[in-house]
Amino acid sequence: MIKIENLEKIYRTEEVQTKALNNVSLAVKEGEFVAIMGPSGCGKSTLLNILGLLDEPDGGSFAFAGTEVAHAPERRRAELRKKHIGFVFQSFNLIEELTVAENVELPLIYLGVGATERKEKVAKVLEKMQIMHRRNHFPQQLSGGQQQRVAVARAVVNSPSLILADEPTGNLDSSNGNEVMELLTELNEAGTTIIMVTHSEHDARYAHRVIRLLDGQVVLEHAHV
Amino acid sequence: MFKNYLLVAYRNLIRHKGFSFLNIAGLALGLTACLLIGLFVYDELQFDKFVPEGDRVYRVYTEQTDKEAPETITPVSPMYGTTLKQEFPEVEQTMRILMQSATNLLEVGEKKIYVEDGLIADSTFFAVFPLEFKYGAAAQALDAPTSIVLTEDVAKNFFGAENPVGKEIKVNKSSMVVKGVLRNGLSKFHLKVNYVIPLSAAQLPPARMKRWGWHQFFTYVKLKPGADHQQTETKLQNYIVQKVAPAQVEEKITDKPFLQPLQAIHLYSSTFKYDLSVKGNITYVKALSFIAAFILLIAGFNFVNLATAKSMQRAKEVGIRKTIGASRQQLMLQFLSETVLLTLVSVVLAVLLTALLLPSLNAFTGKTMTFDLLRNPALLGLLAALTVVVGLVAGFYPALVLSSFQPVKVLKSAVVTDGIFGRVQWLRHGLIVVQFALSVFLIICAIVVFRQVSYLHNKDLGFNRDQIMFFPMRGQNMNTHYDTFKNELAQVPGVVSASIGYGFPGDQVAGDGLIVPTNGEQKRYSATQLMVDYDYIKTLGLELVAGRDFSKDRKTDKDQAFIINETAVKEYGFGTPEKALGQTVQWQVWSDQNPDSLKTGKIIGVVKDFHYKSLYDKLEPAVLQIFPGAYWKVAVKLKGENIGSSVDGVKQVWAKFSPESPIEYKFLDQNFDDMYKSEDKLKSLLWIFTGIAIFVGCLGLFGLATYAAERRKKEIGIRKVLGASVSNIVALLSKEFLVLVLVAAVIAFPAAWLAMSTWLQDFAYRIDMPLWAFLAAGLTAAVVAFLTVGYQAVRAATANPVNNLRAN
Structure with a gap:
């Protein structure tokens, strides 16, 4: 589903050039669960941003579902994002002015889904995430674990084929963290491809495969069996 | 989707109450000011637009070309009307209104009321102004000398609800017949009118009606459809030069006539002399329009500023x-859609505020403006358009900035750094500079206008205007026995002295001429003739600089003596007051029987210049002489104490001489103050709107200061940990804004200087440009800015640094 080759990303300031990604190549198959690990500043998040079409690489190629997208125009990338990719962030990134249900509904609105269908889908996914009883609450009224479940619900509500998770348990205690990891695993088992950036060896164990980055390069790839 | 936008907008509004308040309040206030000014300006522009066929009606006025600075005189010779009608084929009709005091005693049965604003006009009045009749008809309404046409209000006052056509009404004791009643709705007519009397009723001597030198008629001309008024104007000017002036050797005609479109009369006649129409002033209308635009601009800038500043908090949402x-x-x-929604809320608030404040504005301006949205779909449409335009224009830039955020950048950091916002910084600063420049400009204007208006009210006018009771004489008995009347007035306890005459300061004066022998030649100079008695100089407290006052003991003073003012000494070339004494001068007597007779006499005294007209007018040569034939006004100087009982005493004497008419008196100082009514109003309006502009500007500044303090929380925390004092922090946060105010002042100063020196030019007597006003305006802006920013700065500086550091 994803194939990148010799990917490069360079951050430039007036005096220094930093290679955030240096000749990174990797492939992720459909239905895989991949964890990307590495110390702070190794380029994990940069890679995830490029994979999520939020950022552009400076070199190399990036094929998403068989199409080259490394330098696709913003409009096309926004299109791909809303149809195929769901995001889960460490800091949840829920819109504070919207309720749980409205947050989850948002991607469907941007997709142009009709109101009735939206209501159904939102109800279904909230049910699944066991957060239905909180549907009319605002994010700040929820615990961290609950907020992350809402975020996951929002990420999966339009059934994307790929979920990108950036330290999804980073702001959670271990029991809430485990819950979220279980959720991701369930989604993966149902066929969703998941790429997750994490610091946690514990979380990484949920993945099929771990890619380790150091100074913008892949240093190790190994599989969990 | 739209619902979602509105929902977020609404919740944002509620959540950031302070910000929403600043935004909405600022815009609503700005819009209210604009709406009120807009209504006023619109109303001013509506004058005479209701007059049917008014686009073919012109007023004749003349410029007197014999002066250094030509004077614009509104009343013209009766011959203009006659000539235009007879000699100019393109003229459909002409009409003249006699310039005279228009207050008359109207009587129906027992009911006696002095009614102002009666017009004495040619019978063609309603052909030129086809006003709407409630009763009767325009045709023949003024044909008989005993006809009178009333307005609805006056008719109601005397006859109640019944139709008064055919009924009798007495005007100054002579019987007249009501021929028609004009419908109400003349509030936007340039003529103040309560009733119209035909000119034939005035029985003016035919000889006088043929005089080209008698400037006594407001003259209107209605051209035939398609006629070009400029051609007619040129033709008329040529006619005067070629046919009239050469034939009128005696009168020395220096008129240059012009035709003024009817709809221009109200706003474009502020410098016209002897004009009795309801006057506006295009300068003030323009100034107010500018202020309205300023305020809207300031409010709009606030909006943009606050919205871009706040965008930091919305960055994450965008991401x-x-x-x-x-x-x-x-x-x-x-x-x-959010800004349009905010604007909509502001507009609704502004509409409510406007409706609430309009009665006060009406009372203040003496207008009857209405603000009925339901009955005025155009206004409703305008408001809707305003909402959309202001919303879109103000929202466009913030929307552009917000929507350009890169999700990668804004989602990662908890606080968006200045990197993203750096480029909008210059814009915000630019907008603040513009706002403050406008505020400083308005403050300077307000101060200068205030100073000039106080000057107008308080300048030493060269006479003592306090405690002088002032009224016209009424009735045969009083006019015949004016001398006895005056003597009895002087006997009233509390009365210092009394004077009867024509030509008191602040009242009507007669522009005329004086013949001065110069180098063996009889030279005719212009002169204001003040017809006085032996107590005029004493009553008004004029100062004699040479010679003596008129004296009853000298028989020749009545018919052979003149007193002139200092300006006359200069203009007539006498050199010094002393040299003027004893000079022989001549005056063409006001006499219908003997229009050519001359009064010859010597100059017996020179009075110090005194302002008998408003300070708009330069002092002119004035001649004082005893001429009982023109007496009709009375001035009574009262002692400072027990004014009430003195006034009662005067009233008793009045009742003895004119029991059938009630007295109507004023005080002379009030007459003078009334001359500057429009300046007084301008002053108040300027203060109010300057206040609003500054307040709205401060709201914006307050919002920005809040934002700046918020943005620099962490920096402030670190600085405090490193040992910065509260004052260090306050200085750090305030400096940035004070520099902007300084820049604003530098921009505003020359603009205000230019605007105000232009305005002051209109006054013959004016203050010097007060330099301190500039300093004061700059300081005020700086202090206001400092207080506004300082509050936030102190709050930020006194907060516990640990909290801020931890939060970040």
Whole structure:
């Protein structure tokens, strides 16, 4: 589903050039669960941003579902994002002015889904995430674990084929963290491809495969069996 | 989707109450000011537009070309009307209104009321102004000398609800017949009118009606459809030069006539002399329009400023929405709909405020403006358009900035750094500079206008205007026995002295001439003739600089003596007051029987210049002489104490001489103050709107200061940990804004200087440009800015640094 080759990303300031990604190549198959690990500043998040079409690489190629997208125009990338990719962030990134249900509904609105269908889908996914009883609450009224479940619900509500998770348990205690990891695993088992950036060896164990980055390069790839 | 936008907008509004308040209050106030000014300006522009066929009606006025600075004189010779009608084929009709005091005693049965604003006009009045009749008809309404046409209000006052056509009404004791009643709705007519009397009733001597030198008629001309008024004007000017002036050797005609379109009369006649119409002033209308635009601009800038400043808090939301798949267009649409919503709320508030304040504005301006949205779909449409335009224009830039955020950048950091916002910084600063420049400009204007108006009211006019009771004489008995009347007035306890005459300061004066022998030649100079008695100089407290006052003991003083003012000494070339004494001068007597007779006499005294006209007018040569034939006004100087009982005493004497008419008196100082009514109003309006402009500007500044303090929380925390004092921090935060105010002042100073020196030019007597006003305006702006910013700065500086550091 994803194939990148010799990917490069360079951050430039007036005096220094930093290679955030240096000749990174990797492939992720459909239905895989991949964890990307590495110390702070190794380029994990940069890679995830490029994979999520939020950022552009400076070199190399990036094929998403068989199409080259490394330098696709913003409009096309926004299109791909809303149809195929769901995001889960460490800091949840829920819109504070919207309720749980409205947050989850948002991607469907941007997709142009009709109101009735939206209501159904939102109800279904909230049910699944066991957060239905909180549907009319605002994010700040929820615990961290609950907020992350809402975020996951929002990420999966339009059934994307790929979920990108950036330290999804980073702001959670271990029991809430485990819950979220279980959720991701369930989604993966149902066929969703998941790429997750994490610091946690514990979380990484949920993945099929771990890619380790150091100074913008892949240093190790190994599989969990 | 739209619902979602509105929902977020609404919740944002509620959540950031302070910000929403600043935004909405600022815009609502600005819009209210604009609406009120707009209504006023619109009303001013509506004058005479209701007059049917008014686009073919012109007023004749003349410029007197014999002066250094030509004077514009509104009343013209009766011959203009006659000539235009007879000699100019393109003229459909002409009409003249006699310039005279228009207050008459109207009587029906027992009911006696002095009614102002009666017009004495040619019978063609309603042919030129086809006003609407409630009863009767325009045709023949003024044909008989005993006809009178009343307005609805006056008719109601005397006859109640019945139709008064054919009924009798006495005007100054002579019987007249009501021929028609004009419908109400003349509030936007340039003529103040309560009733119209035909000119034939005035029985003016035919000889006088043929005089080209008698400037006594407001003259209107209605051209035939398609006629070009400029051609007619040129023709008329040539006619005067070629046919009239050469034939009128005696009168020395220096008129240059012009035709003024009817709809220009109200606003474009502020410098016209002897004009009795309801006057506006295009300068003030323009100034107010500018102020309205200023205020809207300031409010709009606030909006943009606050919105871009706040965008920092919305950055994360933008990031999330983009990540989820929102396009830039969708985001722009979202933010634009938010600003339009905010604008809508402001507009609704402004409409309510306007409706609430309009009665006060009406009372203040003496207008009857209405603000009925339901009955005025055009106004409603205008407001809707205003909402959309202001919302879109003010929202466009913030929307552009917000929608351009890169999700990667804004989602990562908890606080958006200045990197993203750096480029909007210059814009925000620019807008603040413009706002403060406008405020400083308005403050300077307000101060200068205030100073000039106080000057107008308080300048030493060269006579003592306090405690002088002032009224016209009424009735045969009083006019015949004016001398006895005056003597009895002087006997009243509390009365210092009394004077009867024509030509008191602040009242009507007669422009005329004086013949001065110069180098063996009889030279005719212009002169204001003040017809006085032996107590005029004493009553008004004029100062004699040479010679003596008129004296009853000298028989020749009545018919052979003149007193002139210092300006006359200069203009007539006498050199010094002393040299003027004893000079022989001549005056063409006001006499219908003997229009050519001359009064010859010597100059016996020179009075110090005194302002008998408003300070708009330069002092002119004035001649004082005893001429009982023109007496009709009375001035009574009262002692400072027990004024009430003195006034009662005067009233008793009045009742003895004119029991059938009630007295109507004023005080002379009030007459003078009334001359500057429009300046007084301008002054008040300027203060009010300057206040609003500054307040609105401060709201914006307050919002920005809040934002700046918020943005620099962490920096402040670190600085405090490192040992910065509260005052260090306050200085740090305030400095930035004070520099902007300084820049604003530098921009505003020359603009204000230019605007105000132009305005002051209109006054013959004016203050010097007060330099301190500039300093004061700059300081005020700086202090206001400092207080506004300082509050936030102190709050930020006194906060516990640990909290801020931890939060970040």
